[in-house]
Amino acid sequence: MPFDSLGLIPALVQAAAQSGYAAPTAIQAAAIPAILQGRDVRGSAQTGSGKTAAFSLPLLQRLGAERAQGSSRRVRALVLVPTRELAAQVGETMRSLAQHLPERLKIVVAFGGVSINPQMMGLRGGADIVVATPGRLLDLVEHNALKLDAVSMLVLDEADRLFDLGFAEELGRILALLPKQRQNLLFSATFPSAIQALADGMLHDPAVVDVQGEPGTEPNIVQRVIEVDAARRTQLLRHLLKQHENEWDRVLVFVATQHAAQIVAEKLYKNGIYAVPFHGDIAQGTRTDILSQFKQSRWDVVIATDLAARGIDIAQLPVVINYDLPRSPTDYIHRIGRTGRAGESGLAISFVSASTEAHFRLIEKRQGLSLPRERVEGFEPTEVAVPVVDASGTGGIKGKRPSKKDKLRAAAALAAARGDAPEKND
Template identity: 70%
Template sequence: MPFPSLGLAPALSQAATDAGYLAPTQIQGTAIPAILRGQDVLGLAQTGSGKTAAFSLPLLQRWAEAPRHRSRRAVHTLVLVPTRELAAQVGETLRILGQHLHERPKIAVLFGGVSVNPQMMGLRGGADIVVATPGRLIDLLDHNALKIGNVSALVLDEADRLLDLGFAEELQRILALLPAQRQNLFFSATFVPAVEALAAQLLNDPLRIEVEATEATVPDIAQRAIEVDTSRRTQLLRHLVQQQKWTRVLAFVATKHAAEIVADKLRKAGIEAEPFHGMLSQGKRTQVVADFKASRVQVVVATDLAARGIDIAQLPVVVNYDLPRSATDYVHRIGRTGRAGESGLAVSFITADAEPHFRLIEKRQGLSVPRERVEGFEPVEVAVAAPAAKPLTAPGVQSPNGGIKGKRPSKKDKLREAAARVATGNKP
């Protein structure tokens, strides 16, 4: 199915082709006609499904066709995203896809972590499309730098992450300032109760589109699980990068501190590596992503949240240095590789203590990943067993350690016992 058959204008169809979209993905083929009709959409899709283009293309067309006052630009489309990297990514996609329009929209990308003043200056004269993180948008609204009372379309991208980051109150403030009559597009990778409640509040008779994670990511990704001791994971990562000649690797760790430590050790071993986490300045994060895309950096060691903004078209390898907290996060991580028809590799380091958690991930994702060992890195650690439970006795029966099972002495009982010992001359 070609893009023009979805109802897109020739300029947008050509821009999609120029951007490398050979044919619409599942979510694009379903969402684009609905959005062009003005219908609300609820999209449940994993990373790599093509959802950014799925809402960008039709919203650019609706903006181009909408009547507007030329004297001052009013915000037509508002896209809310959880992270600054994703804001930059969505803004860039909109610019690329809108490049052949007769009149190009003014796109403002707004996020925290940088001075608010340049963004305020950039909003002079208004903006047609705003891509923003909720916190920075509220800052700019409080400064009267822009108004959103005429917004025609609202997009919540990665709504589950917006709620995970605690943006619920900010979202409610923003929603209260928007016009009641508008188009709402809601995209999320998961549909937990909080996300479901927000969707019910936001959407009006939406078209529901579900793209299974396995359809979007898993078929093109080889998965490996390598057993290794906790203390030797960095050495194993270095060994694999060098032996397998991996050109670009995104390694996930649990904490900002771990990202710094692992990247530093890799650099000392002669591997170009950089940490990537929320405590870095925006300039540094932007530079790391640019260097990674240009292959000037070989390994990026990232936390889950920060890595949401890393979008590399041809990322060959993802490594779970630390396992993710949930099966859903596992899908998010491995979905960073194997995109756009490319094959990918996802490697998980399995320590003795992490083995039960990985079995749970396998169960919830319907996976069975054979365990491997790498010569020279065979693990010797054994998972620490839980302490044995004390022998149980029947209620009301004296236990070997004294006391009555099922009836713990109260504070008053203990005071009485102490007084009795004193009265009889026995020391406690």
Template identity: 65%
Template sequence: MSALFATLGLSEPLLRAVAEQGYASPTPIQAAAIPAALQGRDLLASAQTGSGKTAAFVLPLLEQLSRSVRRTPRRTRALVLVPTRELADQVAETVRTLAEPLAEPVKVACLFGGVSVNPQMMALRGGADVVVATPGRLLDLVERNALGLAWAGLLVLDEADRLLDAGFEDELQRVVALLPQRQQRQTLLFSATFPPAVQALARALLRDPLRIDLAVDAADPPAITQRALQVDTAQRTPLLRHLIAQGHGDRGWDRVLVFVATQYATEHVADKLRRAGIAAAALHGERSQGARRQALADFKAGRVQVLVATDVAARGIDIQRLPVVVNYDLPRSAADHVHRIGRTARAGEAGLAISFVTAATEAHFRLIEKRQGLRLTREVIGGFEPTEVPVASDPTGGIKGRRKSKKDKLREAAALAAAAASPAPAPATRARSARS
């Protein structure tokens, strides 16, 4: 049992839980967040990926539940909001695991969309102490009278910036309206970044919060070696197969997480790898929850060597001992790049992040480098020398694969429809408009 965890104010059952999970000592975010949360403080916190953030709010959450009197029937006393199904699954499992030594059992409900609502309604029968949910499905179940939130005195927003990026702002406001007033609840907000929207959310939700900012720790950066490989677009899959087969001198590529830009690309690249005899699986938002869960489980267990994923896997998914991440397609932004490569080098381990840089994406990769404050040497692998000619940079600075996104297509269709429905203005009208 760790004496260092004992100094944070945790009870003996939870100290036993962290010892059983192999936590030797608290991470910086745990050391800063747990005592403050146990004192009832609101928190506004950030920490680099792989820093033990989930335990930083789960442990004080469980400690407070163990100290309070449970009512019959069960009422939801703690709510954790997350942006994705995978993160909901992961957080709920962490709560269940750390709660096992407690004298009173803790019932945890995990709620997310993309699956039938009926099993989740059944799971809520008799109430739940802790609810981990995505906002949309949570509101759906509230509207079906499957649960109430009036007793949820502890609110955790995990990956708050991603919640807002995913378009959950309206849902968040509706959820907060169902909770106890700000003065009667404790709110813990965790976010990798603090753009203006997150700052506004924090001002609206938090009471005199303690600010914990450990997102970038220059004294202890993650041990990620980054490499940029120049390659022609059509040669990316053959190069990927070559690197996987050779291991390329980097501690062996027994597991590789490959990021692509589109759902189509996940299936296409995974199929090409399987045809080459490499165990590969695809992970994207259109797969069923069961298929997504199975793909992750197979990857974590080593039954699958390569997981080809969209950015659904860039945040919140904890894959221990992942040696290599490959950016097959570059991410749209520098922030997404950081989250992608942060899947490796977790919990103090070393990792490798490789980015394929084509002639078409060179300018965008330079922008990513600028935002990160680094400059990588462009490498060329023998047999895969590029021949493509660089193109002009995208004025928007964003590249999201060669295919247009569904949202882009919908916007274009709406604009065309509006243009077709509007009568052409008379020449005199156009002249007057030009002068005005």
């Protein structure tokens, strides 16, 4: 199926081809016609399946047509994302796709961690599209740098994360500022059942596009599990990196904390492996440089927290290693999805110790997996698991049963999405 059969104009068909899409992916083929028709969409597909282009191409076409009719330059499309890196990436993709449009669209990217002044300057004279993280967007609104009363298209990219506890309050405030009549586009690799109910609450007669598990849509990722004592994970990691140094030109390693990222990176670096930490306490400019250099293979290994689990697109990344297991099955999917993108093959390795074996079995259960356990010679585990009784019945998996506070915040976001949130007193 060619792109021009989806209703896209020649300029965007050309842009898609130049971006490396020989034909629409499954999510693009299903979502683009629905968005062009003005329908709300909830789209779910594996990481690396082209979700950004799936909403960007029809959004650009609709806004380009409005500009051709002489519409004023007010923010008409808002794209919300959970991380700074994803904001930059989405903005870059949209600008690339828009470069051949007959009408020039102004796209502004805004996120925290850097000075707000250049972003305020960028919004002078208006903008057609704003790609932003929630916190910085609210800062810009409070500085009177932009208004959201003309937004006709709202995109939540990594929507499940934006509905999660950390963003629920900010999302609710933003939704209350938007016109009630608008097109809502929600995209993510995963929509857990609790989040799906919230998402559906803000959609009107949506086109539900779920290409998970369709033939040809599953990423080609080999998943391995290696048993190792917790205290020997760094040694095993160093051993694997040395053993495969001619095969793995870049490796992304996930750890649980910022402190672990620093410690593991330092130990590897001292042993001759070009490794660098990547986490939220690192300045935004430095984080941007690290990613750019990693994509150019100037770093061998990046030791990252879950900050890097979503939205970061590193072409042909061969290996992802879970040094620490993620807290939830959803995060596991997002982590390993950094490899095996856009039709490439990839490898995902998880280190499992006696104390984390039960947790990994729960991850397997939730994801429908059953992976053989491996041992590496010289690193055979000696620890024995101690049975742990989980009184909650959730297996320690984050998000299985939301707390009362979680429910209240989620309800506030849902109320705002429906347009019945109380007015804010100045």
